[in-house]
Amino acid sequence: MSKSVEQQIEAMAFQWPDFRLIEQIDQSATWEGTLAPDKREHLVRVRYRVPMVLENFTVADAQPRVQVMHPKLERHPDYDQGPIPHVYKNKRDPSLPYLCLFSPSLWEWDVNDLLANTTIFWANEWLYFYEGWLVTKKWRGGGRHPSPTVDGAKQLATV
Amino acid sequence: MNVAYPGPWGQISEADALLMDVARRIQLSKTKHEIAETNFRALCQHVDREGSPLQGKVVECYPSGSFATGTAIASRVAKDQHDVDVVIELNVPPDSPPNVMLEFLFEAINGDPDSRYHGMVTQKSRCVTAKYTDGTTVDLMPVARLPGQPERAGNLFHHKKESGETYHKPVNPWGFVKEFNERVEVDLDFYKSFMGRRLLVDGALEKAETQPMPDHVPAEEKSPRIVALQLIKRNRDIASRDTARRNMRKPPSVVLAAIAMEAGPVASNLIDEVINVANAIRAKLREKTGPRRTILVRNPAYPPDVFTDRWPENEQAQDLFDIDLRRLVVELDRLRNEGLGMSEKRDILKRLFGETAASYAIDSNLDARRHEMEAGHLKAGSRGKIGASLAVSAVAGTRTTPVRAATREGGGFLKE
Numbered sequence: 001m002s003k004s005v006e007q008q009i010e011a012m013a014f015q016w017p018d019f020r021l022i023e024q025i026d027q028s029a030t031w032e033g034t035l036a037p038d039k040r041e042h043l044v045r046v047r048y049r050v051p052m053v054l055e056n057f058t059v060a061d062a063q064p065r066v067q068v069m070h071p072k073l074e075r076h077p078d079y080d081q082g083p084i085p086h087v088y089k090n091k092r093d094p095s096l097p098y099l100c101l102f103s104p105s106l107w108e109w110d111v112n113d114l115l116a117n118t119t120i121f122w123a124n125e126w127l128y129f130y131e132g133w134l135v136t137k138k139w140r141g142g143g144r145h146p147s148p149t150v151d152g153a154k155q156l157a158t159v
Numbered sequence: 160m161n162v163a164y165p166g167p168w169g170q171i172s173e174a175d176a177l178l179m180d181v182a183r184r185i186q187l188s189k190t191k192h193e194i195a196e197t198n199f200r201a202l203c204q205h206v207d208r209e210g211s212p213l214q215g216k217v218v219e220c221y222p223s224g225s226f227a228t229g230t231a232i233a234s235r236v237a238k239d240q241h242d243v244d245v246v247i248e249l250n251v252p253p254d255s256p257p258n259v260m261l262e263f264l265f266e267a268i269n270g271d272p273d274s275r276y277h278g279m280v281t282q283k284s285r286c287v288t289a290k291y292t293d294g295t296t297v298d299l300m301p302v303a304r305l306p307g308q309p310e311r312a313g314n315l316f317h318h319k320k321e322s323g324e325t326y327h328k329p330v331n332p333w334g335f336v337k338e339f340n341e342r343v344e345v346d347l348d349f350y351k352s353f354m355g356r357r358l359l360v361d362g363a364l365e366k367a368e369t370q371p372m373p374d375h376v377p378a379e380e381k382s383p384r385i386v387a388l389q390l391i392k393r394n395r396d397i398a399s400r401d402t403a404r405r406n407m408r409k410p411p412s413v414v415l416a417a418i419a420m421e422a423g424p425v426a427s428n429l430i431d432e433v434i435n436v437a438n439a440i441r442a443k444l445r446e447k448t449g450p451r452r453t454i455l456v457r458n459p460a461y462p463p464d465v466f467t468d469r470w471p472e473n474e475q476a477q478d479l480f481d482i483d484l485r486r487l488v489v490e491l492d493r494l495r496n497e498g499l500g501m502s503e504k505r506d507i508l509k510r511l512f513g514e515t516a517a518s519y520a521i522d523s524n525l526d527a528r529r530h531e532m533e534a535g536h537l538k539a540g541s542r543g544k545i546g547a548s549l550a551v552s553a554v555a556g557t558r559t560t561p562v563r564a565a566t567r568e569g570g571g572f573l574k575e
Contacts, residue, residue: 038500038501039498039499039500039501039503040500060573061573063573065573086567086568086569086570087569087570088569088570088571088572088573089571089572091572098569098573100567100568100569100570101565101567101569102565102566102567102568103565103566103567103568104568104569105568106566106568108563108564108565108566109565117563118563118565121537121562121563122562122565122567125528125532125537125562125565126567128528129525129528129529131500131501132501132521132525134502135501135502135505135521136518136521136522136525138522140522140525140526140529141525141529141567142529142533142566142567143566143567143568144566144567144568
């Protein structure tokens with residue numbers, strides 16, 4: 001059974017008391033908080049909407065949206081996996097992409113999971129390897145890339 | 160990742176982990192050790208060959224200095240080059256003319272125009288150097304034993320072609336190595352940490368807890384003092400690259416090793432041990448009782464053997480090394496205490512140990528973190544401070560939760 005937005009909010013307040021709930025509308029919630037896996041602090045926004053019972057959705061569709069609000073992610077096309085490694089593009093504001101935090105195809109997260117026990121940790125780890133990427137110009141955080149096939153469908157390629 | 164043994168995992172500080180990574184990068188690989196051993200043994204046999212001017216005169220041939228004490232490091236880290244000092248004991252009168260002995264040895268190695276080492280050999284003031292195609296060198300120092308002296312004590316032959324300076328010097332490299340190896344403390348906990356760090360970086364986590372102690376562990380993996388000496392030597396090498404020091408001698412490794420032997424109890428963690436040894440050397444440098452108002456360091460196994468006969472050339476050279484060591488201590492103290500960012504840590508390591516070793520350490524730290532995460536060893540506090548379990552829970556008031564592993568995957572667009 002999927003976790004309700006109230007359960008997500010309660011767990012976030014317990015595990016991540018410094019994260020502020022900035023918006024709650026029906027079954028969606030948005031939090032902002034600071035993560036500092038290295039020395040620098042990053043203001044992170046997490047938005048999540050619990051899918052409706054009869055809604056047809058995939059894990060990829062339902063996943064929480066995590067963005068780094070400040071400082072904005074640096075773009076380096078010349079770095080390994082640049083301009084920014086392991087993100088989903090944001091059509092509305094390209095400067096605020098969404099972080100790729102887990103593998104939907106491996107079902108590493110689903111709607112039964114608490115964001116407090118998964119998403120925030122993974123965002124923190126993503127930021128740690130992002131800091132490493134800025135220093136070394138290499139992405140050492142591992143992961144997989146979906147790559148488009150000839151017919152436009154997506155397949156997974158291990159990196 | 161399949162992890163056979165999930166812990167508990169020994170904890171080391173990040174500063175220690177970085178220094179261990181630097182140390183691994185500057186050390187010689189087992190293969191390089193074996194190649195060096197093969198090279199110098201072949202060289203000695205060549206000196207003793209039929210038709211050589213020193214045929215039948217070679218008594219013993221053994222590595223001296225860093226190679227024998229386990230403190231050897233690569234001379235050029237990026238190219239994995241190293242230099243080996245070897246004593247070749249000759250059955251000749253100890254008062255033989257130095258110029259003649261060095262020329263004999265040069266001729267013995269250089270040989271005929273089409274022979275093995277021809278053109279690879281240089282005669283220096285105390286040794287003959289063979290340089291191999293990969294850039295590594297073997298310095299062969301001829302020594303003639305002195306009768307009635309401690310085991311293997313002998314005269315080395317000093318002759319400078321340019322100035323004509325010629326003399327004999329009593330030495331006992333073998334005695335020093337023996338005493339150093341007997342006195343330097345080993346620490347099995349350090350060995351476990353050092354090996355565990357290597358396996359973690361390599362992603363071989365399951366081996367870290369299950370691999371039995373091998374019968375023969377290299378000295379550089381089980382003694383924090385030896386690893387500390389290697390790091391200090393690397394820092395010395397980096398400092399000496401300064402063009403202003405081009406014509407100056409480097410502080411000899413044997414001087415550093417001799418002082419390190421007297422540096423008191425070994426610290427259990429690496430960064431403290433490096434600072435401990437560096438401070439011991441600095442304390443010694445304040446003594447200026449030698450003939451040039453510089454330090455006097457003798458071979459503890461054979462006091463007539465003065466290690467500081469050529470360095471420091473003068474008080475200024477000694478003070479310069481003291482400044483280098485002070486900088487090392489200050490920078491390591493920052494690395495340990497200041498909560499620096501990754502780029503600041505990289506910059507400190509680069510200044511102290513060079514770019515190749517610094518980059519390797521930062522890369523290794525990232526790889527270790529990923530391997531810990533993949534193995535589910537990380538725990539998180541409530542402000543994004545994530546680390547290995549014990550390190551995080553030691554932070555007062557921090558609630559920790561195990562971090563589930565995940566694979567970063569994505570790209571393209573998400574449904575809005």
